[in-house]
Amino acid sequence: QQQVKQSPQSLIVQKGGISIINCAYENTAFDYFPWYQQFPGKGPALLIAIRPDVSEKKEGRFTISFNKSAKQFSLHIMDSQPGDSATYFCAASLPSTGRRALTFGSGTRLQVQP
Amino acid sequence: DAGITQSPRHKVTETGTPVTLRCHQTENHRYMYWYRQDPGHGLRLIHYSYGVKDTDKGEVSDGYSVSRSKTEDFLLTLESATSSQTSVYFCAISGTDTQYFGPGTRLTVL
Numbered sequence: 230q231q232q233v234k235q236s237p238q239s240l241i242v243q244k245g246g247i248s249i250i251n252c253a254y255e256n257t258a259f260d261y262f263p264w265y266q267q268f269p270g271k272g273p274a275l276l277i278a279i280r281p282d283v284s285e286k287k288e289g290r291f292t293i294s295f296n297k298s299a300k301q302f303s304l305h306i307m308d309s310q311p312g313d314s315a316t317y318f319c320a321a322s323l324p325s326t327g328r329r330a331l332t333f334g335s336g337t338r339l340q341v342q343p
Numbered sequence: 344d345a346g347i348t349q350s351p352r353h354k355v356t357e358t359g360t361p362v363t364l365r366c367h368q369t370e371n372h373r374y375m376y377w378y379r380q381d382p383g384h385g386l387r388l389i390h391y392s393y394g395v396k397d398t399d400k401g402e403v404s405d406g407y408s409v410s411r412s413k414t415e416d417f418l419l420t421l422e423s424a425t426s427s428q429t430s431v432y433f434c435a436i437s438g439t440d441t442q443y444f445g446p447g448t449r450l451t452v453l
Contacts, residue, residue, distance in 0.1 A: 235385070272433050272446050274444070278440070278441070318385055318386065320385075329374060329440060329442070330388045332388075333385035333387070334385050335384060
C-alpha cells in the first residue's frame with residue numbers, strides 16, 4: 230500500500246522557471262513532511278520540511294505548500310537552476326515514539342535545462 | 344554525509360550466499376535505519392533500531408536481519424541473498440525528526 234503518492238515521475242524545466250512537485254498522503258496521522266534531494270551516486274539529503282500546523286514554509290528558493298484538508302503537499306522551486314537537477318522525494322512520518330521512520334514517495338527526476 | 348559511513352560501497356555476490364552490510368556513525372544518534380532504494384519505489388524501510396540491541400521490522404523486512412551491539416554500528420544481514428535483493432541500501436540516523444542518510448551500498452546478487 231503506497232501511503233505517499235508523488236507526481237510527476239519526471240519533470241523538465243527551463244532555467245529560471247518554477248518547478249512544482251506534488252505529493253498526496255493517505256494517513257491523517259502523519260505529522261512531519263520532509264522533502265529530500267538526491268544526486269546520482271549520493272544519499273538523499275534533507276531539503277526542507279513542514280508540519281501540518283502551517284500551510285507554507287519557505288527556505289530560499291524552496292517552498293513547501295501544505296493543504297491539510299486535501300491531504301496534499303507540494304514543493305516549489307523558484308528560479309530553477311541547472312544545479313537543481315536531481316531526484317526529489319517527498320516523505321512523511323508518524324509521531325510514534327522511538328520510530329520516526331519515513332514513508333517515501335516514488336521520486337521525481339527533475340532536469341533543469343540551461 | 345553527517346558522520347555516516349557505509350561499507351562496502353559496492354558488492355557483487357551470488358544467490359544463496361550470506362551478505363552483511365555495515366553502517367557506522369560518529370554522531371552518537373539513538374535511532375538508526377536501513378532502507379532499500381529501487382526504481383519506482385522510492386526508499387522503503389527494512390529495519391530500524393531505537394537503541395543498542397533494540398530493533399524492529401520495517402515494511403520490507405523479509406529475508407533481512409539486523410544487529411546493533413554498539414551505538415555507532417548497525418549491521419544489515421541478508422541470510423541467503425536472492426536476486427530480488429539487488430538494490431541500493433541506505434543507512435540513516437536521527438536524533439529527532441531529521442534523518443541523515445549515508446552514501447549507500449550498491450548490492451548486486453547474481
